[in-house]
Structure formats: C-alpha cells, structure tokens
Amino acid sequence: MRIGILGSGLMGGKLGTIFARAGHDVVFSYARREQKLKRLAREAQGNARAGTPVEAARDADALLLAVHWSRVDDVLKQAGDVSGKVILTCSIPMNADDSGLVIAHTSSGAEELAKKVRGAHVVSAFGTVPSEVLFGVFAAKRKAKRPSLVYCGDDSGPKELAAGLIRDVGFDPVDAGPLRIARYLEPFTLLIGQLAYEGDGGPELAYRFEWFGRKE
Numbered sequence: 676m677r678i679g680i681l682g683s684g685l686m687g688g689k690l691g692t693i694f695a696r697a698g699h700d701v702v703f704s705y706a707r708r709e710q711k712l713k714r715l716a717r718e719a720q721g722n723a724r725a726g727t728p729v730e731a732a733r734d735a736d737a738l739l740l741a742v743h744w745s746r747v748d749d750v751l752k753q754a755g756d757v758s759g760k761v762i763l764t765c766s767i768p769m770n771a772d773d774s775g776l777v778i779a780h781t782s783s784g785a786e787e788l789a790k791k792v793r794g795a796h797v798v799s800a801f802g803t804v805p806s807e808v809l810f811g812v813f814a815a816k817r818k819a820k821r822p823s824l825v826y827c828g829d830d831s832g833p834k835e836l837a838a839g840l841i842r843d844v845g846f847d848p849v850d851a852g853p854l855r856i857a858r859y860l861e862p863f864t865l866l867i868g869q870l871a872y873e874g875d876g877g878p879e880l881a882y883r884f885e886w887f888g889r890k891e
C-alpha cells in the first residue's frame with residue numbers, strides 16, 4: 676500500500692518506518708525541517724521518501740494523521756483535498772500543555788476530525804499505545820501472543836485496511852465499533868499514558884484483552 680504520513684514525530688516517524696519495513700510505500704511529511712524527513716526516509720530501509728503533505732496525500736491508499744491536536748487544521752490545509760481517502764488518526768485531542776482532553780464525553784477528536792474532512796474515511800487507530808513500544812512490538816511480531824490494539828470507525832473497507840496495518844505492526848486488532856467509540860478510546864489513552872510515564876515499568880507498554888471462554 677501507499678501510505679502518507681502527516682506528522683513525522685514520535686508516532687508518525689516510528690509507524691512510517693515500520694510500515695516501510697513491512698513492505699509498504701511511505702511518504703514522510705510535516706516536520707519542521709526537511710532534513711528530518713529525508714533522514715527518516717533513508718533510515719526506514721524500505722520504499723520511503725520525504726515529501727510535502729500534499730505529496731503524501733496525493734496517491735495514498737491511507738494517510739496517518741500524527742500531529743498534536745493544535746496542528747490538525749494546519750496539516751489538513753497543507754494536505755489539500757483528502758476526500759475519498761482513508762485517514763488513520765492517532766492524534767488525541769490534548770490541550771496545549773498535554774495535561775487534559777479538550778474534547779470528550781459528547782464527542783471525540785476522531786469524530787471532530789471526520790467533520791473537518793467530510794468525504795474521507797476516518798479510522799481511529801494506534802493512538803492507544805506509547806510510541807516507545809512500537810519497535811518492540813514489531814520485533815516480537817512472530818510471537819504467538821500479540822498485544823491488542825483497539826480501533827474504531829464507521830466504514831468497513833477502511834477498517835479492514837486499518838486492521839491489516841495494525842497486524843503489520845505486530846498487534847492483534849480489536850474492532851471497538853463505530854467512530855463514536857473514540858469517546859471512550861481517547862480517554863483510555865490517558866490511562867495508558869499514566870501507566871507508561873508515571874508508573875514503575877517504563878514507557879514500553881502495550882495491553883492485551885482476553886476473552887475468557889471464547890473459542891479460538
């Protein structure tokens with residue numbers, strides 16, 4: 676698949692690198708310095724290149740939105756027309772100092788994003804784990820028990836695409852339902868952040884749901 680990365684920081688840089696190593700074509704975009712995008716593309720050791728947001732979006736089968744909530748409007752403006760595109764968002768609607776959610780309970784960042792990009796297919800994915808765990812999960816991909824990763828969205832085709840990419844990274848995708856479930860998924864991320872950054876175990880944290888009694 677062709678994947679455009681909108682926001683090449685901790686999340687976008689690592690996920691883009693993993694997507695490239697998993698065999699996808701990746702365009703890294705939106706960092707403050709072009710040199711950084713070029714370095715990410717070089718070090719991804721796959722089919723990856725640096726580009727502008729509009730180049731990342733142009734032929735993409737999927738876009739990963741991975742910017743701070745305060746940068747969403749800017750990166751979307753730079754990406755141009757994204758109607759018809761699948762947009763995976765890991766962006767959590769945090770306030771400026773990342774101390775709390777600016778949207779919650781009655782809506783979610785993912786739903787507000789979907790209103791901004793009507794005509795695109797928004798899937799909330801990858802936002803529930805810290806960036807620090809991503810390479811470890813990818814490296815452990817062959818192990819029988821994979822960590823879970825919840826995702827949600829309203830359209831089945833785009834959700835299947837998301838589930839495939841989630842598997843490519845090394846997680847077991849857990850379909851949490853329609854996009855409005857992001858209202859629960861996004862606060863859950865703050866719990867994960869608390870455990871990862873304030874707990875004793877360090878930030879390389881993933882989670883796994885178990886259905887007792889379910890026949891495998």
Ligand SMILES: NC(=O)c1ccc[n+]([C@@H]2O[C@H](COP(=O)([O-])OP(=O)(O)OC[C@H]3O[C@@H](n4cnc5c(N)ncnc54)[C@H](OP(=O)(O)O)[C@@H]3O)[C@@H](O)[C@H]2O)c1
Binds near residue numbers: 684767801802807
């Ligand atoms: N980090 C995590 O573990 C984590 C986990 C779950 C969800 N999330 C969510 O994922 C999203 C991305 O988080 P992140 O930690 O990856 O953020 P980040 O490391 O700050 O990355 C954001 C990217 O946006 C770029 N950027 C910021 N301002 C810009 C500007 N004015 N012009 C051009 N580029 C600009 C940054 O450029 P530079 O590279 O030059 O800084 C960076 O590449 C956030 O919404 C966050 O809530 C993060």
